Amino acid sequence: MGRKQSFTETELLDTTKKLVLEHGYDGFHLKLLSQHLSGARSTIYQYYSNKEEIVAACMKRVMVTVLENALAIDETDPMDALEQLLLVYVEESTLHQLLGNASKINTTNSSAAARDLEYIEEAHTTLKIQLSRLFERAQQDKSLRQDMPLPVLISVFFNLIDTPNMLNIPAPDWGKLLFQMWIGGAKS
Template identity: 80%
Template sequence: MGRKQSFTATELLDTTKRLVLEHGYDGFHLKLLSEHLPGARSTIYQYYSNKEEIVAACMKHVIVTVLEQASAVDETDAMSALQQLLLIYVGESQLHQLLGDAYKINTANSPAAANDLEFVEQAHLTLKSQLTRLFERAQQDKKLRNDIPLPVLVGVFFNLINTPNMLNIPTPQWSELLFQMWIGGARS
């Protein structure tokens, strides 16, 4: 009998993320996950009890990364901070697609999944609060127009994240281009 290969919790969560994005929550199952990881399917159960726990943990893992990066942003200059945040969000542009399936997770029999989803919700509120604070400061500093309602500015900003990179340029350059388009508009 061969030696049992294993994987780390991070590899498990990264593979889960990829598969949930490819197949959706409904198309994701533990057999599919085990087919994309070395070793036996039973190894998955060393980390998580069920599909709900794995997917909720994956969502938490991704938002923790974004939260850590966003928390490190220097907010001294609101516009510079917004530009840094756009780079972070473009780098994790699939976050909203992943979190879009959170409502499908049945947490009734999984306290761990419920806790992870509660964390995700709180982290989302923290990120939203940071953005709102920066947008308001930028408007107060007259760096953004006051005649455009804040929800419109934020909405367009968020839509930048989903703009396809048709030039296939590196994420930092793509993010910079999007930010310049957003801040300057398309007029000459």
């Protein structure tokens, strides 16, 4: 008799992310998750108690990666920093789609999920502050247009992240192209 295969927490969270993005929070359930993992469904409970904890942990893991990468950026030159920040966001372009489900998580019976969602909210605030700081500095340096309100510049910047990569090029190259288009516009 062969040994039963199992899965790691990383595999569990990777699969959770994939399924939440494909099916949404409402369509995601533990039976579906277990169908996509090798090993017994009961193994899921060795890591997390319920759907809420798994999804919140998945969201937190993505946010931790984005936050760490964003805060590691050298902000000496605000335009270089904005380009690097865009690359961070392009690498994890599904972040906002994933976090869009956070409000659906019922934390009443899960203090772990509540803690993870609190971390996500604090990290989101930190990222907003960083982005605003970089945009303000770039405008002060006259690297960005002065006649455009900051919220417009930031909104267009964020919309770049959701631009479909129809060329299927690696994310870093795609991010560089998007940044060049944002900075230069479409006019020759």
